[in-house]
Amino acid sequence: MPAYLVRTIEEHDLVGVFYAPNTYSLAFMIDEVLDPDDCEYLLIGPDGVVWSSPAVEIPVPPDDEDDDGSKDDPVPWSGARFSESWWMAVYYESRKRWRKIEHTVDDLYGLDPEAPEPAPPSSPVKSGKVLPFKKD
Template sequence: MDVYFVRIIKERQVVGIFAAWDIDELQDIVDECCDPADCEYVAVGPGGIFQTAFTRAQFPVRFVGEVGENVHPDDISPFAEASYSDSWHDAMNGTWRKLVG
């Protein structure tokens, strides 16, 4: 299984980070949130996302209303202070490929 960063081609807007067995599966997953034909991807190797500061966020992510109306915004944003590994940063400066076509 590989990990892919996906973005909209035109604006370079982030779509997400996805794990998929192949490009066909990646297209199916991306299709859940936007048109894969509008996207490009870069495959990344070992690496990850990590917290650079203390957070109150927990996994699984809690949303307002699930636990009560008094859920603090920091509780629902597990990546507010996150960064990604150097290897993923380097990969994002590599060659992006169209997801469809």
């Protein structure tokens, strides 16, 4: 499965690193945080995010007080780093070409977020009639 490094087109701001079977699935993942139409991706090879020292027990023990997600994330992301090939993709200009994500919200959900709301019906909808069926 391909790995993608994703950034915004205008600011070149890092959006994330994703594994997805195709760019359509990638667009769904990006839509959690941004409009995928505003992003571009670079195909990157297999690699990962690593910690060079002890980080956190996995699975992370549940915290009963954190049901609403308000508590800080126990994973020490500040101690994490990209492994070598991903680090190179982030810190050096790649010879590979960044590609615009060609899938829009309209493609994903079948709607245009810029379209105006439809007008309400002019008259109330009448209920239907029940027709009896004859048994032969």
